[in-house]
Structures are given as C-alpha cells and as structure tokens.
Amino acid sequence: MNIRSMTGYAQVKTNVDDELTLTLSLKSVNHRFLDLHLRLPVELDPVEMKVRRVLKERLHRGHIEVTLGLERSGGTAFSVNRELVGGYLRTFREVAEEFGVSAEPDLNAVLKLPGALNAAENGDAMAALEKQVTTALEECIERLNSMRDEEGCGAVFELRDRMTHLSSATHEVEQLRGRVLKAYHEKLYGRMQELLGSHVDHDRILQEAAMLAERSDIQEEVVRMKNHIQHFISLLDGGGEVGKKLDFLLQEMNREANTLMSKTTGVAGEALRITSLGLSMKSEIEKAREQVQNLE
Numbered sequence: 211m212n213i214r215s216m217t218g219y220a221q222v223k224t225n226v227d228d229e230l231t232l233t234l235s236l237k238s239v240n241h242r243f244l245d246l247h248l249r250l251p252v253e254l255d256p257v258e259m260k261v262r263r264v265l266k267e268r269l270h271r272g273h274i275e276v277t278l279g280l281e282r283s284g285g286t287a288f289s290v291n292r293e294l295v296g297g298y299l300r301t302f303r304e305v306a307e308e309f310g311v312s313a314e315p316d317l318n319a320v321l322k323l324p325g326a327l328n329a330a331e332n333g334d335a336m337a338a339l340e341k342q343v344t345t346a347l348e349e350c351i352e353r354l355n356s357m358r359d360e361e362g363c364g365a366v367f368e369l370r371d372r373m374t375h376l377s378s379a380t381h382e383v384e385q386l387r388g389r390v391l392k393a394y395h396e397k398l399y400g401r402m403q404e405l406l407g408s409h410v411d412h413d414r415i416l417q418e419a420a421m422l423a424e425r426s427d428i429q430e431e432v433v434r435m436k437n438h439i440q441h442f443i444s445l446l447d448g449g450g451e452v453g454k455k456l457d458f459l460l461q462e463m464n465r466e467a468n469t470l471m472s473k474t475t476g477v478a479g480e481a482l483r484i485t486s487l488g489l490s491m492k493s494e495i496e497k498a499r500e501q502v503q504n505l506e
Contacts, residue, residue: 211449214506215361216240216272220353222346226339231281234346236354240504241273248276257340261347268351270451271506278343295320358506365501366446369456372498376463377439379487379494383470384432386484428473428484435466435491453505460499467491 221235246265250258265274302315442459445452471488474481 212359213362214358218354218357220350222350226342233279235277236350237275238272245273250278372494376494380435431466431470438463456502464495
C-alpha cells in the first residue's frame with residue numbers, strides 16, 4: 211500500500227444533461243485528522259451526507275475542501291423560494307418602519323440570495339443529478355489520490371535519504387564512543403585527584419571515576435537510535451497510514467540526539483566531534499519531520 215501525501219488537488223467537470231454542467235473540485239492540505247469542508251449548492255443539501263460518507267471511506271487524514279458547482283443554461287426554468295424571499299421582504303419592511311427609514315428592498319439583490327431561486331427539478335432529474343454527483347466524486351477522489359500518491363513517493367524517497375545520513379552519523383558516534391569514554395574517565399580521575407590530594411587511595415579514585423564515567427556512557431542512546439532508524443525504515447517499507455507513527459519515532463530520535471550531546475558536554479577531543487554529529491542528526495531529523503507531517 212502506498213504512502214500518501216496529504217497535499218493534492220483534483221477537479222472533474224461533466225455534463226449532467228444538455229442544460230446542466232457539474233463541476234467538482236477537491237483540495238487537500240495537511241491536518242492532524244480528517245477535516246472536511248463542503249461548499250454545495252442548496253439544492254444538493256440532500257446528498258451532503260452521502261458525499262461526506264464517501265470521503266470518509268476513501269480519505270483518512272487532511273484538511274479537505276470540497277467545492278461543487280452547478281452551471282445551468284439560459285433556458286432552465288427556476289422556482290422561487292417564496293418562504294425565504296417573503297421572510298426577507300417582511301423583515302426589511304419591519305426594520306425600515308421601526309427606524310423611520312423610507313426605502314424598499316432591491317428585488318434583484320433579494321433573488322441573488324443563496325436558495326432564493328431553485329431550478330425546477332422533477333424527481334427523476336434529481337435522482338440523475340445525485341448519481342452524477344456520486345460518479346464525479348469517485349473520479350475526483352481517484353485523481354486526488356493519484357496526485358497524493360505521487361507526492362508521497364517523493365517524500366518517501368527523501369525520508370530514506372535522511373535515514374541513510376542519520377544511520378551514518380550514528381555509526382560514527384558508535385565508533386567514537388570508546389575513546390570518549392576513556393577521555394571522560396581520565397578527566398574525572400584527574401579532577402578527583404586534584405581535589406582530594408595525594409593521600410587518598412588511588413584505586414578508590416579509579417573506581418569512583420569509572421562509575422561516574424559509566425553514567426555518561428552513550429551506548430544506550432546509540433542502540434536506541436539504531437533501533438528507531440530500523441523501525442522507521444520498516445514502516446516506510448510497509449506503507450499505508452504511517453504519518454503519525456513516523457512523527458512519533460522522529461521525536462524519539464531527537465530526544466536521543468539531545469542526550470548524546472548532553473552526556474559528552476565538557477569533554478574535549480572526540481567528544482566535540484560527537485557534538486557536531488549530534489547537531490547534524492538533529493538537522494536531519496528536523497528535515498524528515500517536515501516531510502512526515504505532510505504524510506497521511
């Protein structure tokens with residue numbers, strides 16, 4: 211199953227009959243959940259729930275804007291929504307009388323209100339229109355997902371590249387670990403001898419220095435980082451809806467990189483190289499997060 215981006219756009223335009231053209235567009239951007247925003251003509255209110263149901267079945271994450279437009283030829287007959295228009299006119303005149311304003315409503319403006327005019331559709335025509343909407347929606351979703359698949363493929367390629375760089379940096383840190391641990395041990399030993407003087411048991415100083423140095427060992431962080439990278443790549447291999455899982459793993463990787471640097475602070479030599487590698491890791495992780503946060 212492909213890994214999809216949450217970014218995409220698709221449009222379908224079709225003729226319902228000789229007098230009616232339907233245009234449907236879907237625009238998708240990243241979002242933590244599935245967030246649907248529909249803009250439909252008032253006469254298609256009855257199909258809104260069906261449209262939402264189809265979208266929820268086919269899409270899983272993203273802010274989705276759905277725009278459906280109907281364009282009618284000049285010969286199409288219209289009916290007046292008398293309740294809506296009458297209510298507006300009554301309210302207009304009541305407010306004018308209350309405030310002593312001499313004015314009459316503009317009928318042209320009133321008839322432009324959403325829902326004021328409805329095309330005269332019989333039952334068969336409405337059923338045919340609903341069917342066309344469903345067909346257009348399915349086609350539009352296919353086009354949208356095709357674009358999202360393509361975007362997702364590019365993101366996965368970059369993420370694999372980021373993991374390669376991150377794995378290389380982790381391997382170098384692992385190679386430096388022994389020398390850094392030795393340098394930290396020697397630094398502690400020298401500092402403790404300086405503070406305690408020459409009349410203290412040297413074996414005891416060595417033992418205490420070794421214990422303190424052990425607490426600054428970065429082996430656990432290196433192992434966890436390698437495991438996180440392997441898990442990340444396995445999720446990419448598996449495909450599907452993995453955006454949230456990948457984002458969580460990158461947060462964990464960032465935590466390990468921070469700990470690597472904090473444990474080697476204050477030690478000269480090879481530890482400075484680990485700090486540099488740690489910063490490089492954090493940069494790769496941040497770039498990966500920019501991609502992951504746009505995946506479904």
